[in-house]
Amino acid sequence: MEQNNQSKSAFVAIVGKPNVGKSSLLNLLLGEKIAIVTSKPQTTRTRIMGVLTKGAVQFVFLDTPGFHKAKTKLSTTMRRVVTTSIKDVDIVMLVVEPRGALTESELSLIENIKAAKIPAILVINKTDLYADKSVVAERIAELTALYPFDAVVPLSVAEKKGTDALLSELTNYAEEGEHYFPDDTLTDQPERVIAAEIIREKLLLFMQQEIPHGTAVIIEKMREREDRPILDIEATIYCEKASHKGMIIGKGGQSLKRIASAARADLESFLDTKVNLQCWVKVREDWRNQESMIRNFGLSDDS
Structure with missing residues (x-):
């Protein structure tokens, strides 16, 4: 679409501790699910870009990993993604919950916002x-x-309230x-990346916390059939222990079938x-502490 002199853009970083609703907020703003959502920490591992164009204004949102204490090379990379994102945007949104002690990460x-x-x-x-709205007032x-x-913008992603004010x-x-970006752009994430994330979301939802x-997840193949409107997707799930592999597959392959079935439903809806x-x-033992594996899985911050 041709732009006019009144066109505007804003780059916005969405930051916060794990599980405050950053990815859910991004999905609500865009009206489409591009970031996976679970109740577990480390759901978001990389910076995910979402684009929203409303009239003359285009918002480019950067959904960042939850900011937490680094325990592996992967989590160190995730922290670096957050701090770099703060420096690269026009404005930062710090997302918090109404109650609870502020964490060291927050x-x-x-x-970091002060320094930037x-x-x-x-x-x-x-x-x-x-x-009791005094809870929110005290947090503010x-x-x-x-x-x-x-x-300051109080809102509820669950009730879809407050985004207009934001x-x-x-x-x-x-x-x-x-x-x-073109006005119909939703994200810069390739379909293969989104497909891999959808599968990983189901792993987070269905498996034990430590696994x-x-x-x-790596998408090895994504190809549309020539004779029928069917997309063939082949994915490899990597884990760190042989015992975890057995648990992911499950007895008679039932666990893996459940994960794949749920992922397929979401993929069909999205695609x-x-x-x-x-x-x-x-199995790739201790891959989260291997720089080469982190890069191979597309989780490095040097791209």
């Missing part, structure tokens, strides 16, 4: 969980005492100029076509 994020000297909006998610007072946020605030930081964090999904499981 305090560190505020320090960048505009920041405080987003209080999950307000639907507290009928606590955080604004630590940093002079440019705006977009209104973000519009103030959009700069004039041509849009960076999914040590898994990665709008019938999908034939085949999954295999392989």
Whole structure:
């Protein structure tokens, strides 16, 4: 679409500790699921870009991994992705919950925002969980005492409330100029990457807590059949221990079938076509501490 002189764009980083609803917020803003969502930490591993064009204004959102203490080379990379993203945008959205002690990670994020000297909006998610609005007010007072946020937006992703106010605030930081992406762009993520993430989401949802964090998914093949409207997808699930491989596959292959079946349903919805999904499981011991494997799995921050 041809742009005019009033076109504006804003690059926005979405940051916060794990499980505050960053990816859910991105999906709600875009009206489409491009970031996987579970209740487990480390669901988001890389920076995911989502693009929303509303009239003359284009928002480019960067959904970042939950900021947490690094225990492996992979988690060190994830922390670096967050701090780099803060420096690369026009404005930062710090997403927090209404109640609970502030974590070391959240305090560190505020320090990073201070150091970057960048505009920041405080987003209080999950307000639907507290009928007593004084809870939200107390949280706002606590955080604004630590940093002079440019705006504060309470919202509820679960109830789909508050996003209009958030977009209104973000519009103030959009700069004039041509849009960076075509107006119908949703994300810069290739379909193969989104497909791999959908499969990993099902691993996180269905498996024991210690197993999914040590898994990665690679799409080996994605090809449309010439004779029928069917997309053949072949995926390899990598895990760190032989015992984990057995658990992922399950007795008689039942666990893997359940994971693949749920993933296939989401893939068909996202890709709008019938999908034939085949999954295999392989072991790569301690891959999260191997730089070469992290790069091979597309999780490095040097791209």
